[in-house]
Amino acid sequence: MTITSPTATTVSTHMVPVSPATGRLRPLGLDEARITDGFWHRRQQANGSATLTHIEHWLEREGWLGNFDRAADSTLTADSRRGREFADSEIYKYLEALAWEIGRRVGDANLDVRFRKIVKRVASAQEHDGYLNTMFGRPDQQPRWSDLEWGHELYNLGHLFQAAVARGRTSGIDGEPLIDVARRAADLVCTVFGAEGDQRVCGHAEIETGLAELGRLLEEPKFIEQAQLFVERRGHHVLQDIEWGRSYFQDEVPIREAGALHGHAVRANYLAAGAVDVAVDARDTGLLRALSQQWKRTVERRTYVTGGQGAHHQDEAFGEDWELPPDRAYSETCAGIASIMFSWRLLLAEGGAQYGDLIERTLFNVVETSPSEDGRSFYYANTLHQRTPGAPADAETISPRAHSSLRAPWFEVSCCPPNTARTFASLAGYLATADADGVQLHQYASAEIVTTLPDGREVGFDVETAYPHHGTIRIRITRSSGAWALSLRVPAWAPSASIEVQPADGSEPIAVTAKPGTHKVDRTHQVGDVITLTLPLAAQFVRPDRRIDAVRGCVVVERGPEVFALESTDLIGTVLQESEFSDLVVDTDSAPRQQHGTVQVHLVDAYSGESAWVPLVRYHDWAERGPSRMRVWMPASTAR
Numbered sequence: 001m002t003i004t005s006p007t008a009t010t011v012s013t014h015m016v017p018v019s020p021a022t023g024r025l026r027p028l029g030l031d032e033a034r035i036t037d038g039f040w041h042r043r044q045q046a047n048g049s050a051t052l053t054h055i056e057h058w059l060e061r062e063g064w065l066g067n068f069d070r071a072a073d074s075t076l077t078a079d080s081r082r083g084r085e086f087a088d089s090e091i092y093k094y095l096e097a098l099a100w101e102i103g104r105r106v107g108d109a110n111l112d113v114r115f116r117k118i119v120k121r122v123a124s125a126q127e128h129d130g131y132l133n134t135m136f137g138r139p140d141q142q143p144r145w146s147d148l149e150w151g152h153e154l155y156n157l158g159h160l161f162q163a164a165v166a167r168g169r170t171s172g173i174d175g176e177p178l179i180d181v182a183r184r185a186a187d188l189v190c191t192v193f194g195a196e197g198d199q200r201v202c203g204h205a206e207i208e209t210g211l212a213e214l215g216r217l218l219e220e221p222k223f224i225e226q227a228q229l230f231v232e233r234r235g236h237h238v239l240q241d242i243e244w245g246r247s248y249f250q251d252e253v254p255i256r257e258a259g260a261l262h263g264h265a266v267r268a269n270y271l272a273a274g275a276v277d278v279a280v281d282a283r284d285t286g287l288l289r290a291l292s293q294q295w296k297r298t299v300e301r302r303t304y305v306t307g308g309q310g311a312h313h314q315d316e317a318f319g320e321d322w323e324l325p326p327d328r329a330y331s332e333t334c335a336g337i338a339s340i341m342f343s344w345r346l347l348l349a350e351g352g353a354q355y356g357d358l359i360e361r362t363l364f365n366v367v368e369t370s371p372s373e374d375g376r377s378f379y380y381a382n383t384l385h386q387r388t389p390g391a392p393a394d395a396e397t398i399s400p401r402a403h404s405s406l407r408a409p410w411f412e413v414s415c416c417p418p419n420t421a422r423t424f425a426s427l428a429g430y431l432a433t434a435d436a437d438g439v440q441l442h443q444y445a446s447a448e449i450v451t452t453l454p455d456g457r458e459v460g461f462d463v464e465t466a467y468p469h470h471g472t473i474r475i476r477i478t479r480s481s482g483a484w485a486l487s488l489r490v491p492a493w494a495p496s497a498s499i500e501v502q503p504a505d506g507s508e509p510i511a512v513t514a515k516p517g518t519h520k521v522d523r524t525h526q527v528g529d530v531i532t533l534t535l536p537l538a539a540q541f542v543r544p545d546r547r548i549d550a551v552r553g554c555v556v557v558e559r560g561p562e563v564f565a566l567e568s569t570d571l572i573g574t575v576l577q578e579s580e581f582s583d584l585v586v587d588t589d590s591a592p593r594q595q596h597g598t599v600q601v602h603l604v605d606a607y608s609g610e611s612a613w614v615p616l617v618r619y620h621d622w623a624e625r626g627p628s629r630m631r632v633w634m635p636a637s638t639a640r
């Protein structure tokens with residue numbers, strides 16, 4: 001299988017997180033799509049103003065950035081190094097977030113100064129042959145590449161490459177020091193782990209997708225070929241066996257032979273994302289087919305209603321099919337982000353509304369759940385059932401990784417906060433795509449979108465919406481010439497959507513109903529035409545697949561893309577205030593009602609018979625009002 005060499009027509013000049021050489025759809029970058037208002041704009045503002053500063057504060061305070069300074073002046077020792085083996089990667093993810101944010105704000109000079117200062121410290125720690133890691137290789141440290149199972153050396157470099165790609169695509173590659181650092185490190189990886197070299201892989205996948213994107217950015221096929229070697233090598237027992245088995249790092253079976261994602265949920269999704277990168281650049285249709293089948297089975301059988309993945313706390317891993325206990329949901333924030341990376345790549349390769357559906361569900365109910373409203377504390381794990389109220393995290397103390405009672409400012413294993421930061425900063429890059437037909441809108445947010453079709457025509461539109469609080473999405477054409485198709489994703493939860501076209505010339509509006517899937521509005525669009533997509537947002541009960549034992553007999557309430565939860569805070573002042581939380585059942589003969597801007601259910605105390613209408617909380621907003629009990633799946637009064 002040979003890699004398609006990047007050419008002038010395939011190398012994207014846009015600010016995109018992913019730029020495949022082949023595929024059904026071309027992603028629009030931050031220079032073509034901009035989020036202007038509403039739900040995700042608020043999150044992007046909090047991310048840009050509060051979260052980024054918060055992360056830098058903790059990276060300095062914990063000494064993880066200082067490791068690079070001590071490496072540069074040769075005073076770093078095994079004892080003086082701070083943080084876990086993957087601490088370097090948090091700096092790289094932070095740099096990636098900064099790079100996207102600079103692109104989003106179109107060259108913020110202050111942010112650019114911050115970015116350059118950190119890059120200088122990172123670059124100073126790089127060794128002459130390109131090696132870069134603060135944990136290995138110094139006289140009293142373990143030798144380089146001596147612990148691929150747990151050492152995360154290649155994982156860290158994968159995040160370095162993604163940071164360099166973000167910088168290159170938003171600010172250019174010429175004379176950029178981070179590009180030079182990444183290129184030298186990638187050259188070393190190709191020398192050490194090339195076809196004739198060390199035949200092992202990293203215990204934590206991530207370098208695959210980093211190498212593929214760096215190769216695309218720099219038009220360097222050998223980096224993509226190295227990614228391909230890593231993808232194909234894994235699964236042949238190239239790593240040492242461990243307590244949880246080689247499945248933990250996907251080294252049990254080759255990726256083409258796996259039936260579903262398995263093992264550590266973040267590793268599995270990063271690997272799958274990198275494997276799609278390799279498959280589309282190598283035109284390897286067999287590998288791509290295997291990956292989309294694995295995606296399907298994983299979503300059907302191993303994914304929580306929130307889009308969360310990973311049921312095991314012990315090894316942060318997927319369970320078996322149907323093993324989805326709500327109170328033991330690990331559902332790591334990073335696994336949600338990694339799942340979005342996997343889904344987005346499949347969407348670009350194949351098209352398909354199902355990928356946009358999962359991305360939306362995961363964004364609203366996993367990624368958005370992690371940060372507090374102010375963007376200064378985070379969930380690492382995202383439980384679906386909190387049985388006892390937790391204690392507030394101390395704002396000055398570092399937390400263990402998986403405390404899931406309340407959000408914490410920082411963790412000993414702090415992969416999730418900078419991962420959310422880079423995702424929110426680049427979010428506009430996941431809204432829309434283009435092909436020869438026209439433009440496809442996959443996610444709904446107030447936005448301005450302008451792009452050029454392959455035939456050179458410029459087309460564009462503004463999106464105005466209060467989604468997901470309201471289901472009306474108003475799209476006004478701002479640029480157009482001739483006929484082209486605007487494709488809209490109608491989510492699977494919206495069986496009766498409608499689309500109306502109001503032509504700018506005052507002629508009769510055209511209205512159609514639209515079924516779930518992709519709906520094309522194919523016409524000669526005129527500037528000023530308004531296309532209105534209306535998605536019904538009634539709150540509804542959803543029942544689980546009968547094979548998920550842990551939630552049999554329960555219901556969840558969804559409204560549009562948002563999952564709701566019962567939180568004990570909302571029982572205060574009702575007749576159920578003194579009820580045992582576990583005695584409360586939902587009267588499923590009474591449909592959820594919407595009143596005073598809330599979604600309410602009729603709750604009954606199964607012990608006393610008392611009942612009340614109680615508002616539910618959006619799952620992503622839970623625990624914002626202090627310690628509480630919470631459950632997403634609620635026992636139903638009727639078993640149907």
Ligand SMILES: [Zn+2]
Binds near residue numbers: 380419
């Ligand atoms: Zn994480």
